[in-house]
Amino acid sequence: MSSEQQSSDVPNNSTNNDATDEENTVTFAELGIDGRVLAALSDVGYEKPSPIQAATIPLLLAGNDVVGVAQTGTGKTAAFAVPALSRMAELADLNGPTRNTQVLVLAPTRELALQVAEAFSSYTKHMEDVTVLPVYGGSPYGPQLNGLRRGAQVVVGTPGRVIDHINKGSLDLSDLQYVVLDEADEMLRMGFAEEVDKILEATPENKQVVLFSATMPGSIRRISKQYLRNPQEVTVKSSTSTGKNIRQRYAQVMGPHKLDAMTRILESEEHDGVITFVRTKMATEDLADKLKARGFTAAAINGDIPQQQRERTVENLRGGKIDILVATDVAARGLDVERISHVINYDIPHDTESYVHRIGRTGRAGRTGDAILFMTPREKYLLRAIEKATRQPVELMQLPSVDIVNDKRLDKFAQRITATRESEDLSVFRNLVEKYVEDNDVTAVEAAAALAHMAQGGRPLLMEELPTPPAKQVRMSKGAKDGFGSRGPTRALTEGNATYRIAVGRRQRVMPGSIVGALANEGGFTATEIGGIDIRSDHSLVELPADLSKDQWRALSRTRIGGELIQLELDSGRKPRREGEGGGGGGGGYKGKSGGFRKDGPRKTGGFRKDHGAGAGSRKPRTGRNFEDRSN
Ligand code: ADP
Numbered sequence: 232m233s234s235e236q237q238s239s240d241v242p243n244n245s246t247n248n249d250a251t252d253e254e255n256t257v258t259f260a261e262l263g264i265d266g267r268v269l270a271a272l273s274d275v276g277y278e279k280p281s282p283i284q285a286a287t288i289p290l291l292l293a294g295n296d297v298v299g300v301a302q303t304g305t306g307k308t309a310a311f312a313v314p315a316l317s318r319m320a321e322l323a324d325l326n327g328p329t330r331n332t333q334v335l336v337l338a339p340t341r342e343l344a345l346q347v348a349e350a351f352s353s354y355t356k357h358m359e360d361v362t363v364l365p366v367y368g369g370s371p372y373g374p375q376l377n378g379l380r381r382g383a384q385v386v387v388g389t390p391g392r393v394i395d396h397i398n399k400g401s402l403d404l405s406d407l408q409y410v411v412l413d414e415a416d417e418m419l420r421m422g423f424a425e426e427v428d429k430i431l432e433a434t435p436e437n438k439q440v441v442l443f444s445a446t447m448p449g450s451i452r453r454i455s456k457q458y459l460r461n462p463q464e465v466t467v468k469s470s471t472s473t474g475k476n477i478r479q480r481y482a483q484v485m486g487p488h489k490l491d492a493m494t495r496i497l498e499s500e501e502h503d504g505v506i507t508f509v510r511t512k513m514a515t516e517d518l519a520d521k522l523k524a525r526g527f528t529a530a531a532i533n534g535d536i537p538q539q540q541r542e543r544t545v546e547n548l549r550g551g552k553i554d555i556l557v558a559t560d561v562a563a564r565g566l567d568v569e570r571i572s573h574v575i576n577y578d579i580p581h582d583t584e585s586y587v588h589r590i591g592r593t594g595r596a597g598r599t600g601d602a603i604l605f606m607t608p609r610e611k612y613l614l615r616a617i618e619k620a621t622r623q624p625v626e627l628m629q630l631p632s633v634d635i636v637n638d639k640r641l642d643k644f645a646q647r648i649t650a651t652r653e654s655e656d657l658s659v660f661r662n663l664v665e666k667y668v669e670d671n672d673v674t675a676v677e678a679a680a681a682l683a684h685m686a687q688g689g690r691p692l693l694m695e696e697l698p699t700p701p702a703k704q705v706r707m708s709k710g711a712k713d714g715f716g717s718r719g720p721t722r723a724l725t726e727g728n729a730t731y732r733i734a735v736g737r738r739q740r741v742m743p744g745s746i747v748g749a750l751a752n753e754g755g756f757t758a759t760e761i762g763g764i765d766i767r768s769d770h771s772l773v774e775l776p777a778d779l780s781k782d783q784w785r786a787l788s789r790t791r792i793g794g795e796l797i798q799l800e801l802d803s804g805r806k807p808r809r810e811g812e813g814g815g816g817g818g819g820g821y822k823g824k825s826g827g828f829r830k831d832g833p834r835k836t837g838g839f840r841k842d843h844g845a846g847a848g849s850r851k852p853r854t855g856r857n858f859e860d861r862s863n
């Protein structure tokens with residue numbers, strides 16, 4: 232346990248380890264790792280230690296406290312987990328098995344805690360009866376308490392929840408041998424300094440402390456001075472971790488064209504999973520919505536999204552249910568998803584360090600990756616700094632032209648035809664087309680073209696040079712009758728109904744009939760359950776039963792009209808639009824400012840309650856919550 236002088240060739244304190252992969256020829260076996268752990272490493276397919284592992288594992292096995300500084304993706308988890316487990320295995324040989332908690336790892340977020348716990352478990356495969364328990368906030372205490380009661384030799388937790396368990400007496404640290412502060416800089420940045428202090432104070436005197444961090448700010452030095460005994464400092468320089476396996480490119484894009492640029496890249500470049508970084512939490516949601524509206528499977532993660540949901544999103548990304556994750560720096564920190572082929576820096580990072588963290592999300596586990604940076608001409612000065620930090624050039628990238636994108640679209644469409652021909656039974660349709668061609672005296676090409684148009688669902692197949700319609704066109708169609716289909720406007724809600732918003736409108740050329748059709752089919756509504764429909768320029772408002780079942784939500788969340796996801800949501804009255812305001816015939820039921828139906832109209836009520844007659848209770852919709860909330 233005591234940190235006696237190293238006999239190894241690693242100098243004490245401040246080891247600047249510049250080793251690259253080529254220079255590092257040590258094997259895991261040579262590092263002195265316990266045989267059971269070695270076997271597990273070979274099972275998970277690690278061939279040789281990474282530089283940070285080669286430098287820290289012997290120090291830790293010898294009982295030193297260690298400060299390790301290396302970028303994300305350099306293998307820090309195994310660097311502390313392997314020696315911890317080796318020592319545990321050897322202690323068990325000496326003293327017999329125990330279920331006491333011997334190793335405590337603190338990690339800043341639930342995701343990271345889970346990742347570390349998973350890695351730990353994978354290294355315990357050949358050890359007897361080792362439990363690794365993740366504990367983190369935002370999830371029920373029950374299972375964690377049970378796990379702790381049964382005994383977990385390794386506990387990996389977020390600081391807040393670990394404190395809770397210490398205070399409750401459910402986490403007994405009296406036999407602790409080894410404490411790890413993982414991603415220490417991030418933990419402090421997230422404001423956990425006090426918790427970390429408290430936890431370290433609650434641990435026994437005689438233990439090993441390990442601190443891993445991507446950077447070394449002063450606050451970490453303080454912790455290191457205060458809690459580590461004669462710590463050995465190992466720094467692995469950043470050159471190798473960003474690696475030759477990530478190609479870096481930049482494109483000059485001004486703000487308003489970023490979405491278009493991103494779409495073109497996604498459509499024309501082979502990709503698997505993609506993480507795209509934006510600056511703000513709001514921008515994550517916004518961009519994810521826009522990408523979904525363009526037919527991509529995307530989701531946002533940011534610090535405001537509940538952890539459980541974030542974790543589910545990451546799982547969906549890992550499993551391929553979604554392809555694009557739109558994230559803030561903090562939310563994506565340390566994420567390890569192998570299938571990330573591209574990192575797109577939609578907004579430029581704050582500094583080179585965040586850039587390096589961002590692009591480290593790709594090129595995982597020996598794969599290659601692509602990093603693309605959107606920048607305005609004014610931001611170009613950053614390039615040099617990035618090239619210096621990554622010791623690698625950042626090439627200028629030409630955005631794919633409309634022609635390239637369209638070629639891809641045509642290719643894809645043709646591929647779909649081929650795939651359908653090869654995998655589906657077409658006999659019914661073959662007969663149908665044959666008969667159609669004969670009856671109508673047209674060529675098969677003519678019929679196929681019409682069918683292809685139908686298959687497109689009304690959405691244009693080819694991209695146009697200027698995809699946004701001029702604002703005038705939208706304005707033009709704003710007349711009294713316009714915007715309401717044959718079903719007419721709803722001026723007050725029928726009791727039990729609520730107003731929903733769908734993300735298709737005049738711009739997508741939807742008709743009331745197609746809305747009713749889609750909702751009836753996908754949501755299983757009868758036509759009478761669908762109330763008024765108000766088609767606006769880029770969205771529509773629809774009256775539907777307020778109490779949609781989970782299944783209906785699920786079905787409707789996947790529903791498309793004219794190829795666009797409708798993104799059904801309760802209308803929260805955002806985006807006040809003048810066009811819906813006032814005007815006897817127009818969207819008179821909508822209050823310009825709040826955008827919602829005015830449920831009780833002591834003023835100007837005339838227009839509000841006259842339809843849906845028979846006193847359908849329009850003054851107090853059952854869904855009041857939604858509307859009352861914003862009755863100003
Ligand atoms: P860090 O904590 O430094 O960000 P991780 O510990 O998460 O890095 O490791 C990054 C990835 O590299 C993980 O997928 C991990 O399984 C893998 N890895 C770690 N060590 C090795 C190794 N010696 N050989 C091959 N892959 C490794």
Ligand code: MG
Pocket residue numbers: 303304307308413414565
């Ligand atoms: Mg890590």
